[in-house]
Amino acid sequence: MRAVEEETDHRAATLELIEATRELMLASATTEMGLAELHSATEQMRAITAVLAQRRRPRVLRGDFDAPARARAIGPEAGYRLFPFHPVAFPMEMHFSESGARASVVANALFEGPRETVHGGFVAHILDCMLGTLMQARGTLALTASLEITYHRRTPLDEPLELFSRIVEIDGRKTIAEGWIEHDGVRTAEARGLFIALKETR
Numbered sequence: 001m002r003a004v005e006e007e008t009d010h011r012a013a014t015l016e017l018i019e020a021t022r023e024l025m026l027a028s029a030t031t032e033m034g035l036a037e038l039h040s041a042t043e044q045m046r047a048i049t050a051v052l053a054q055r056r057r058p059r060v061l062r063g064d065f066d067a068p069a070r071a072r073a074i075g076p077e078a079g080y081r082l083f084p085f086h087p088v089a090f091p092m093e094m095h096f097s098e099s100g101a102r103a104s105v106v107a108n109a110l111f112e113g114p115r116e117t118v119h120g121g122f123v124a125h126i127l128d129c130m131l132g133t134l135m136q137a138r139g140t141l142a143l144t145a146s147l148e149i150t151y152h153r154r155t156p157l158d159e160p161l162e163l164f165s166r167i168v169e170i171d172g173r174k175t176i177a178e179g180w181i182e183h184d185g186v187r188t189a190e191a192r193g194l195f196i197a198l199k200e201t202r
């Protein structure tokens with residue numbers, strides 16, 4: 001068990017490590033260096049993995065459930081970073097208003113599906129995050145029961161994208177939320193999700 005101060009330092013250091021991991025993933029996936037550099041980099045990476053793997057937790061660290069609600073209480077100027085400890089999750093920071101949420105992102109080469117286009121599965125991931133985290137920001141522990149995605153046009157890589165979500169309807173445990181992605185003011189994809197509030201408390 002770590003002391004509180006040490007725990008804070010440890011989480012901050014983990015955040016930096018994860019950021020460096022994201023940079024490494026992009027550099028690895030796109031490098032054009034020669035054979036010698038590739039072999040040497042692979043050896044160095046395996047050595048780092050061996051050090052980190054000496055002591056592991058079973059799951060990835062996660063943020064506090066109430067953190068999005070705290071950001072929403074402050075207002076749109078407060079940012080909430082999703083899955084900051086997870087190098088594979090899409091990096092995004094959400095801003096909440098009374099009725100909805102928004103975020104600005106750029107998808108790099110790691111998220112490519114069709115050429116120059118964000119993979120449809122990542123589009124769904126991004127939109128599910130926009131809807132699910134909006135639910136969380138409203139203090140509701142709910143899971144996605146269904147998610148319908150409409151791909152209107154390609155969502156481009158390496159371009160600024162604007163993400164939006166809002167609540168459409170609440171009926172007891174059921175909430176319908178919708179979200180969409182815009183590029184240059186044009187909607188590329190949209191989602192409509194049904195969320196069911198869990199009976200149990202956390």
Ligand SMILES: CCCCCCCCCCCC(=O)SCCNC(=O)CCNC(=O)[C@H](O)C(C)(C)COP(=O)(O)OP(=O)(O)OC[C@H]1O[C@@H](n2cnc3c(N)ncnc32)[C@H](O)[C@@H]1OP(=O)(O)O
Pocket residue numbers: 062064065128132133136142143144145146173174194196197198199202
């Ligand atoms: C600490 C950090 C934590 C952090 C936690 C952060 C969570 C963020 C979530 C992010 C989003 C995700 O990725 S979520 C992950 C992907 N989703 C999942 O794995 C969910 C898997 N499905 C389930 O677990 C379950 O099916 C639930 C929970 C969705 C619903 O089960 P249930 O609770 O037993 O509810 P049930 O009684 O069946 O249904 C309640 C009402 O909803 C209706 N209903 C249920 N499913 C559907 C459906 N697909 N389409 C239409 N209607 C449906 C029923 O007809 C019923 O209506 P009526 O008879 O009342 O009219």
